[in-house]
Amino acid sequence: MDINKLCALAIDARKMSYAPYSYYAVGAALLSKSGKVFTGCNIENSAFSPSVCAERTAFFKAISEGETEFERIAIAAGNVNSEKLNADVTPCGVCRQVMREFCKDDFEIICVADTESFKKYSLKELLPNGFSGSNLK
Numbered sequence: 833m834d835i836n837k838l839c840a841l842a843i844d845a846r847k848m849s850y851a852p853y854s855y856y857a858v859g860a861a862l863l864s865k866s867g868k869v870f871t872g873c874n875i876e877n878s879a880f881s882p883s884v885c886a887e888r889t890a891f892f893k894a895i896s897e898g899e900t901e902f903e904r905i906a907i908a909a910g911n912v913n914s915e916k917l918n919a920d921v922t923p924c925g926v927c928r929q930v931m932r933e934f935c936k937d938d939f940e941i942i943c944v945a946d947t948e949s950f951k952k953y954s955l956k957e958l959l960p961n962g963f964s965g966s967n968l969k
């Protein structure tokens with residue numbers, strides 16, 4: 833799938849965000865190697881720590897449906913009351929660690945700046961020398 837189409841799906845997924853505490857709505861669209869797309873949004877909680885990011889929602893939906901290999905993820909974020917996106921969006925450390933579990937170094941992380949532009953990183957760039965199962969020996 834074309835990167836711009838994946839970005840549009842991430843922007844669309846923001847609409848489902850439940851963010852009554854931070855007012856920061858995040859959407860993600862994860863493309864599997866088999867060509868399926870899994871979307872996700874952030875889901876907050878009044879007790880704060882049960883909250884989950886959009887990226888992990890997308891990953892856990894995919895894993896729970898049997899997908900284990902991934903190509904790229906697009907992420908879009910901004911205030912809940914605005915369609916203007918935060919051009920500096922970047923995945924949190926916990927989400928990077930979840931990506932590390934299921935993705936290779938060349939997994940692409942697409943940070944959506946607006947409807948026409950994005951920044952592209954590899955997982956290796958955003959989580960260099962990360963911890964993984966191979967360290968457990």
Ligand code: THU
Nearest residue numbers: 854856858874885886922923924
């Ligand atoms: N959030 C995400 O969904 N993804 C990220 O990569 C960073 C943060 C969410 C968590 C919380 O609901 C809100 O954004 C503010 O941190």
